[in-house]
Amino acid sequence: MTISENKKIYFASDQHFGAPTAELSFPREQKFVAWLDQVKQDAEAIFLLGDLFDFWFEYKKVVPKGFVRVLGKLAEIRDSGIPIYFFVGNHDLWMSDYFQKELNIPVYHDNQEYTFGNKTFLIGHGDGKGPGDKGYKRMKKVFTNPLSKWIFRWLHPDIGVSLAQYLSVKNKLISGDADVKFLGEDNEWLVQYAKRKLETKHYNYLIFGHRHLPMIIKVGDNAEYVNLGDWIGYFTYGVFDGETFELKTFQ
Template sequence: MQLPNGKKVYFSSDNHLGAPTKEASKVREAIFVKWLDEIKEDAAAIFLLGDLFDFWFEYKHAVPKGFVRVLGKLAEIKDSGIPIYFFVGNHDLWMENYFEEELNIPTFRKPQEFEFNQKTFLIGHGDGLGPGDKGYKRMKKVFTNPFSKWLYRWLHPDIGVPLAQYFSVKNKLISGDDDAKFLGEDNEWLVQYCKRKLETKHYDYFLFGHRHLPMEIKLKEDSKYINTGDWINFYTYAEFDGNELYLKKHPVNG
């Protein structure tokens, strides 16, 4: 895509709407919707890099209650002609075709390559990539197994949804506690993943979420990794203006 003059591409991740409480989530949802309203004026495309919800499960005839404001805003923006791309995160693993059918928003489960103004991007959520984290990788195989999803679907939504939300919020990182800390380049799995990818192909930018930490790391002179942070503690996002990619913070007040 060649961006028209004055247009930008926006990237955000890890809203975890629904956590840690419905009341706290609505406050953060309103901030995010306000941001979407602001960026729609000059957005050429919007990328949501996963974990928009703290829990999401699609039954055959039902989806989790709530999130009307953000879903309505996404529908409005998409209907106006602005492309939106959604990457499934580890908390919305059980997303099926709701976004594609109801909002006309394509969803991806693996990192995807994009090109804007002759700059190459590799974009994804970031979970399960790179070395290590073997426990999570095993767990992800179980949760994404069709039989596991079939079994869970037999739980009535009045039981299945609050049960999953309870266990999800129990994770301190997701509920917003300050457990996410920079581990150093040698120990950040996504940094290692990016460096390995560069051994076989050049990318100008790598964009991921999942870590809940805004990060901007130069991998090579002409290659950079950016983590978009979250909308729990940092309210950060990335913005590509056609020439450079910037990590920015949305003001919580005002």
């Protein structure tokens, strides 16, 4: 991707809209829409790295209620010609083709590689990557199993969506205590994952969400691991101007 003069590439992750309730989520949605309005002025492209929603499931004829302002703003920006790329997270991993068909936004279920200018990027949500987290990795296999999705689809949406939203908040999947503490490079499993990826191929930036804690860590020669933070407590986002990458906070 070529970055035009005075244009930038933007990255954001982990908005978890809908949690813990629609009413409490609404001010965060308004803030995110304001951010989209700001960055569309000079965006070459926008990357959303997962968990935009605290829960999302696409039935064949039904999508979850709500999020009209966010979806409308994404549609407006995409219709203006600005590319948007969406990576599913562990909370919206049951996303299918709604974004692609309705908004013309491609959806990715795993990491993707990009070259912007002369810099190489590895981009993804980050869930289930690296050592540890074995319980979630087993759970993800169950959630993504075609039989599991088929069974869930037969629940009435009023029951299925309500149950999923309850379990998401009840189990503190949105943000646990570990998400507000830096564990040290040796214990940050996405840092370890980034270092292992660099053993086989070089990237200038390895950018992920999921961890909820904004950080930039040098992981190799001219290589940095980036976690974008979240839109729950930090309201952070990434911006690449063709030469350097920064984490910023939306005020």
